[in-house]
Amino acid sequence: MNTLLTGYKKEALIVSFCGVLIALVFANFGSAFGLRMLTEIACFTIIALGLTIQWGFAGLFNAGIMGFIALAAFVSMLVSYPVNEAFWQSDFSSQLGWVFAKLLLGVAIIWGINSLPTLRNRIKLRRLLVVIAIAITYLVFMQNLAPVARGIETGAGFIGGFGLPVWMGWIAGGIVAGILAWFVGHICLGLRSDYLAIATLGIAEIIKAVLKNADWLTRGTLTVSPLPWPVETPGEIGFIASRAQYLSVTIVIIAVIFWLLQRAYSAPWGRMIRAIRDNELSSAAMGKDVNGRRLEVFILGSVLMGVGGAALVTFNSIFDPSGFLPLHHTFLIWVMVILGGAGNNTGTLIGTVIVYIVWVMSEPATLWVFEGIKHLGLEWFAWQVPNDFDSRALQMRVFLIGLTITLVLRFAPSGLIPEKIREH
Amino acid sequence: MNEIIFFINKVLISGAAIGSVYAMGAIGVTLIFGILRFAHFAHGDMMTLGAFFAFALTVMFPQAGQAIGLPTGFVMLPVAMLLTAIIAVLLDKTFYLPLRNNNVSPVVMVMASIGVTLMLQGLIRLFGGIEARYFFFAERKDIFRIALPFEDASRKIVITEPQILLFLFTLFSVFAIHYILNKTKFGKAMRAVSDNPDLARVSGINIQKVTIVTWLIAGSLAAAAGTLLSLDVSLKPDLSFNLLLPIFAAAIVGGVGHPYGAIVGGYVVGFAETLSIFNWAIFLRPFRDSLPEWFELSSNLALVPTEYKITVPFFILVVILIWRPTGLFKGKVI
Numbered sequence: 167m168n169t170l171l172t173g174y175k176k177e178a179l180i181v182s183f184c185g186v187l188i189a190l191v192f193a194n195f196g197s198a199f200g201l202r203m204l205t206e207i208a209c210f211t212i213i214a215l216g217l218t219i220q221w222g223f224a225g226l227f228n229a230g231i232m233g234f235i236a237l238a239a240f241v242s243m244l245v246s247y248p249v250n251e252a253f254w255q256s257d258f259s260s261q262l263g264w265v266f267a268k269l270l271l272g273v274a275i276i277w278g279i280n281s282l283p284t285l286r287n288r289i290k291l292r293r294l295l296v297v298i299a300i301a302i303t304y305l306v307f308m309q310n311l312a313p314v315a316r317g318i319e320t321g322a323g324f325i326g327g328f329g330l331p332v333w334m335g336w337i338a339g340g341i342v343a344g345i346l347a348w349f350v351g352h353i354c355l356g357l358r359s360d361y362l363a364i365a366t367l368g369i370a371e372i373i374k375a376v377l378k379n380a381d382w383l384t385r386g387t388l389t390v391s392p393l394p395w396p397v398e399t400p401g402e403i404g405f406i407a408s409r410a411q412y413l414s415v416t417i418v419i420i421a422v423i424f425w426l427l428q429r430a431y432s433a434p435w436g437r438m439i440r441a442i443r444d445n446e447l448s449s450a451a452m453g454k455d456v457n458g459r460r461l462e463v464f465i466l467g468s469v470l471m472g473v474g475g476a477a478l479v480t481f482n483s484i485f486d487p488s489g490f491l492p493l494h495h496t497f498l499i500w501v502m503v504i505l506g507g508a509g510n511n512t513g514t515l516i517g518t519v520i521v522y523i524v525w526v527m528s529e530p531a532t533l534w535v536f537e538g539i540k541h542l543g544l545e546w547f548a549w550q551v552p553n554d555f556d557s558r559a560l561q562m563r564v565f566l567i568g569l570t571i572t573l574v575l576r577f578a579p580s581g582l583i584p585e586k587i588r589e590h
Numbered sequence: 591m592n593e594i595i596f597f598i599n600k601v602l603i604s605g606a607a608i609g610s611v612y613a614m615g616a617i618g619v620t621l622i623f624g625i626l627r628f629a630h631f632a633h634g635d636m637m638t639l640g641a642f643f644a645f646a647l648t649v650m651f652p653q654a655g656q657a658i659g660l661p662t663g664f665v666m667l668p669v670a671m672l673l674t675a676i677i678a679v680l681l682d683k684t685f686y687l688p689l690r691n692n693n694v695s696p697v698v699m700v701m702a703s704i705g706v707t708l709m710l711q712g713l714i715r716l717f718g719g720i721e722a723r724y725f726f727f728a729e730r731k732d733i734f735r736i737a738l739p740f741e742d743a744s745r746k747i748v749i750t751e752p753q754i755l756l757f758l759f760t761l762f763s764v765f766a767i768h769y770i771l772n773k774t775k776f777g778k779a780m781r782a783v784s785d786n787p788d789l790a791r792v793s794g795i796n797i798q799k800v801t802i803v804t805w806l807i808a809g810s811l812a813a814a815a816g817t818l819l820s821l822d823v824s825l826k827p828d829l830s831f832n833l834l835l836p837i838f839a840a841a842i843v844g845g846v847g848h849p850y851g852a853i854v855g856g857y858v859v860g861f862a863e864t865l866s867i868f869n870w871a872i873f874l875r876p877f878r879d880s881l882p883e884w885f886e887l888s889s890n891l892a893l894v895p896t897e898y899k900i901t902v903p904f905f906i907l908v909v910i911l912i913w914r915p916t917g918l919f920k921g922k923v924i
Contacts (some may be wrong), residue, residue, distance in 0.1 A: 227697045229631075229704065305893075312890075353908055357915050358846075359697045360629035364838045365911070368904040371835065379897045492831075499707060500701070525616075558716050565712025571705030572685050575698055 172205030177305060177512070177583060179372045191523060201409040203526055205481055208416035211518045212474030214502045215423055215511065220467035222435065222585065224460055225443040226355075226500075227363040232495035233370030234468050235475025236487065237346055238339030240377055240384060242476035243327060243485045246260045246335035246394050250326020258317045262325070265452075272303030281569045315382040332396040336476040343472025344465045351464040355457050370492065377487035384487055391484035423470065427511050438493055439463055497567055504574050507581030516583060532562050591743040593872050599748050601864045607753045607822060610760040611862025614815035615833060616840035616852035617767060618808030624784035624847025625804045626686070628699035633812055634830030634838060635710035636674060641829070642718055642818040644670035645725060652728040663725040663821045664755050670817055671810035678809030679802055681706055707830070720740050724825040724891020752821035759818060763811060767849055776803045784847050832900070836863070839903035843910050845917030854918060863902045866893040 192200035213235065220226045228234075253259055276299045280283065287291040318325060350369055354362040377384050384390065392399075397411035430436045441449045442456050448454050475495075479485055498521065506517015536559035543549035552558070574581070602747025615633060622630045647666035648654075655662030685706055689699060732751035737743070771777035779800050784788040816829065835850055840859045871891035894902060910917060 171824065185658075225695070225697060227700060229700075258758050353911050357911060359695070361842070361911060363631075363697070363700050364629060364835070364842075365904075365907065368835045368900075371831075372898075372901050372904055375898055375900055379895070493708070496703065500704075552719065554719055554721075558719055561712050561715035561720075563712070565709050565716065568705045568708025568710075568712060571708070574700050575694075575702050575705065576685075576688050579692075579694070579698070 180516055180582060184516060187520065187523050191527075198405045198409065200513045201406060201413060203523070204461075205409055205413045205416060206478065207482060207519055208413060208420060209474050209478035210499065210502065210522055211420055211499055211515055212416070212423065212475075212477060213471045214466040214506075214518045215420070215427060215498050216470030216472075216474060217499055217503045218467075218508060218511065218514040219427070219463055219470065219502060222507075222514070223431070223439045223443065224463040225359075226460060226464055226467075227359060228366050228464075228467070229363040229496065230366030230368070230370030231471055231499055232490050232492050233366065233373040234346065235345040235478065235495050235582075236370075236377055236490045237373050238336075238343045238472030238475045238590055239479035240339075241342045241472075241487060241489075242332070242335035242339040242480060243384075243390055243393060245328050245330050245338045246332045246480075247327025247329070247390060248394070249329040250322055250324065253318060253322035253325050256318075256321050258314055258321065259325075261314045262318070263270040265307065265314055265571050269303065269307045272299070272306065275299055301422070312538065315380070320384040323388075323566060324382055324390075334395055336396075336473050336480070338471040339476035340472035344469040347465045347468030348461065351461045355460045355464065370496070374487060374490055377490075380476060386483070387486075387488055389484055389486040393480050393483050393485060394481070395480060413479060419473070419477070424511055424515075430540060431511070493564055493567065497571070498522075501570050501574075505570065507583040509585035510581070510583055513581050513583035513585070517581065518581075528563050528566070529560065532559050535559075536562070591738070591740050592745045593741060593772035593876065595695065595745045596739065597748055597868070598711050599745075601861070601868050603747075603749055603753065604635040605864035607860075608757055608856070609857035610756050610821075611815045611833070611856075612840045612860050613853045613856025614760060614763060615813045616835040616856045617763075617849050618751060618811045619837055620841040620844065620849055621784075621804050621808055621845075622781070623841060625780060625787075625800065626690070626699070628696040628703065630808075631700060631703040631834065631836065632681070632706040632710060632836040633808070634832075635707050635714070636678060636809060636812040637816030637819075637833060638714055638827060638830045639677065639710055639816070639827075640670050640674040641810075641816035641825050642714055643673045643813065644817040645723060645820070645825055648725055654752045655729060661725065661729065661731070661751065661755070663817060664752070667759075667814060667817050671813040674763055674813035675806045677806040682801065686913050687798060691709045701799040711827070711830070718827055720827055722826045724818075724824050725821050750822060752818065754824060756818040758816060763814065767807070770807070771849065776800065779803060802817065835900065835907075836903040837859075839907040839910075842907060843917055845919035846913055848917065851917055851919035859903050859906060862906055865900055866902050867896050867899055868892060 188200070188204070191203060213231065217228065217231060220228050276296060276345045279299055280292065282292075285295070346369070350362070350365055354365045378386055380386065381388070383481055395412065395478070396415055398408050401406045402408070438449070438454055439459055441452075442454060442459055446456055502518045502521040503515075506515070507513025507523055533556060536555065540551050540555060543551065615637060618636075619630055622628070622633075644663050644666045648662045649667055651666070652662055657664050658665055685702055689702055690858050734749050734751070734754075735746040736749070737746045760784050761821035769777075771781060776799070779790070779795045780803065782793070782795055783797060784805060787797070790800075819833075820826075820829065836859045837856075841852050842855070843858055844853070844855030869890055869892045874891070
């Protein structure tokens with residue numbers, strides 16, 4: 167009994183520290199700001215839980231969380247944004263339909279060539295034909311899409327959404343993120359562990375580039391706002407009430423996910439996943455399908471990231487493709503997970519709360535410190551600061567995130583609340 | 591004829607230039623991959639750092655170039671290379687060596703290198719700001735226009751002085767790498783460690799020294815690539831993130847741990863980029879009048895729109911991972 171108490175003493179301390187931090191924020195910045203921060207923390211928690219499955223349960227390195235978030239946010243926007251009548255009444259809606267029908271035809275032909283019985287044994291010929299078919303499909307699609315896209319951009323602006331409920335958008339976002347994860351994982355999971363990191367990093371940049379430049383689909387840099395909320399908007403019932411409602415929705419989601427994850431962690435499935443993480447060779451020798459399980463975990467984690475990302479962007483109420491930053495949407499989440507304790511759901515929760523509060527507070531803190539430096543520099547050395555001093559000062563936060571990652575990895579690899587290894 | 595000259599300017603020369611940069615970066619990445627066995631994500635920022643050192647030196651001694659008749663940035667290159675190489679060794683000592691001593695998995699090393707990336711990025715932007723900078727603020731960038739001896743060629747082949755220096759330097763560094771790896775004691779030790787670290791250790795090779803030499807080579811090549819690229823275009827702090835994916839693609843295409851493969855891979859990726867954003871409609875334009883009615887000539891027939899250039903290295907990466915994960919030259923897979 168005594169050991170049990172001491173075992174949880176540290177947790178209790180850390181949790182009460184979090185409580186004090188939150189209370190301080192509420193006291194200093196008011197409840198509207200505090201609720202906004204808590205809701206953002208809740209959304210980040212969903213994403214971080216996705217990462218803790220991938221990294222903590224299975225040891226998979228995802229360096230492109232931003233891509234999954236951005237894609238899911240886009241899908242959620244597409245599903246839930248009000249219908250753009252101007253687009254559906256113009257000719258371009260049917261033309262766009264034709265372009266995609268042609269694409270489907272091309273895909274069907276490629277699939278047909280690939281599974282043609284006469285070609286089954288002629289691998290080289292089949293590959294050649296598939297490559298040619300893919301190239302033709304791609305070129306025809308691009309050539310057909312360009313004028314339609316231009317037409318949509320000059321006429322209706324962009325294609326708008328489908329006007330469905332927001333929760334459907336979140337689920338759709340999660341599913342699409344999962345499909346993307348299947349695609350990436352299918353290629354990379356059997357190879358060196360670093361390849362997954364490189365591939366996810368690349369796909370995140372590509373998704374951002376597409377969302378930024380495909381104006382007909384996303385309005386690009388013009389941004390889409392206001393995104394519909396699953397609860398009543400601040401305009402109807404005021405900031406505090408509506409943010410509180412939004413927060414409770416996300417907390418319900420977290421509670422469900424958290425409960426399921428705790429069950430999965432101690433279930434045979436979770437034990438198998440950890441066995442694969444800790445000793446790949448011996449679990450393979452015991453007949454576990456190592457790559458299959460990893461793919462499962464990778465997809466599951468990405469679905470959670472998608473749902474969390476969709477919730478986060480919906481809360482901000484603006485879809486801005488250039489607002490997705492690797493620092494904010496990938497590495498910050500990394501810090502949350504490894505600082506809190508990878509492979510430990512409670513640790514991830516606490517890590518998210520602490521890191522996000524520190525992150526939000528670091529902006530005024532950095533500016534304050536650098537204001538002091540500026541002042542002293544002027545007074546002691548008559549040093550004239552550059553014009554972009556403030557934006558440069560904020561880069562200090564990038565440095566601090568990097569420093570935290572390296573220090574945690576070196577001195578506290580298991581995080582604030584380490585994963586408890588249960589002996590059976 | 592003009593179309594072919596346009597092709598040479600847009601595809602061959604720029605492809606060779608960017609390919610050289612990728613090749614020099616990929617040599618470093620592949621050496622680290624081979625000897626320390628992790629993907630070094632901070633490589634792009636080491637390039638930026640090297641370029642910033644060269645830029646700072648150029649600002650300090652703007653007259654140095656005129657004495658020799660070369661751009662000042664190029665004259666300052668050896669110093670920048672040395673500084674970056676020392677920084678690389680120090681980074682290894684402070685951040686990677688303790689982790690290696692703890693016997694962590696390669697993925698944790700990758701994570702640590704991302705931490706280092708962010709630190710370098712933060713420092714570079716803190717001291718350097720975020721705007722683009724040009725090396726040629728005090729001197730003139732020499733641009734050579736070579737006319738071809740054909741009657742219908744009114745355009746000229748354009749090549750800049752930094753590009754020529756880049757080609758020469760790449761050639762030099764390829765020979766230097768070849769010499770180091772094959773003729774010197776350290777090079778042989780490096781190859782031994784890359785092939786089989788345990789066997790190398792028991793046969794008395796000092797792994798520590800080999801690691802230091804690896805970082806020296808990788809750091810100095812990164813500085814050279816970054817400086818020469820920024821001499822040609824401009825020095826931007828976000829240089830690194832755009833370079834990282836092509837460099838990894840080049841290293842994997844060439845076969846991980848395979849320096850000659852990395853050179854080939856660098857040019858493969860470089861030419862693939864310029865070929866796919868080249869507007870092929872230019873070649874069809876002379877035949878515009880003789881084309882059939884139904885064939886409407888589009889003004890832009892590039893395979894990939896310029897703003898999606900980043901998909902090219904990724905596409906190459908995916909193709910190579912699916913069909914030949916060992917790369918063209920049989921690199922390490924595990």
